[in-house]
Amino acid sequence: MGSSALGLVASTLATFLNIYFVLLIIRILLSWFPNVDWFNPPFSVISQLTDPYLNLFRSIIPPLGGLDLSPFLAFIVLQIVSQGVSQVAATAALSAF
Numbered sequence: 001m002g003s004s005a006l007g008l009v010a011s012t013l014a015t016f017l018n019i020y021f022v023l024l025i026i027r028i029l030l031s032w033f034p035n036v037d038w039f040n041p042p043f044s045v046i047s048q049l050t051d052p053y054l055n056l057f058r059s060i061i062p063p064l065g066g067l068d069l070s071p072f073l074a075f076i077v078l079q080i081v082s083q084g085v086s087q088v089a090a091t092a093a094l095s096a097f
Contacts (some may be wrong), residue, residue, distance in 0.1 A: 003061050004092070006088070007090045007092030007093045009083050010088040010092055010095075014085045014089050017082040018082065020049075020078070021075070021079075024054070024071065024078070027050040031068075053074060054074055055069060057070035058070045061073060
């Protein structure tokens with residue numbers, strides 16, 4: 001697999017992670033509204049896409065006093081992975097020249 005193919009895969013993955021980051025923000029903001037029906041199609045899709053990832057961190061950090069702090073850890077991990085993938089994409093793009 002050449003560096004251009006690796007760069008393309010890494011760039012695509014970095015874009016996906018950025019979109020997923022935005023979905024996580026939307027999910028967290030919507031959780032502040034108690035009247036959101038999570039079974040309606042637009043909300044259920046967001047919930048189905050983001051809850052498995054957030055549940056990983058909810059098992060590590062349980063809610064404290066009704067406040068769920070696990071998204072902070074989820075954002076930090078996602079940012080670290082995203083920066084690593086972006087760095088690989090940039091390195092592959094530079095080595096292609």
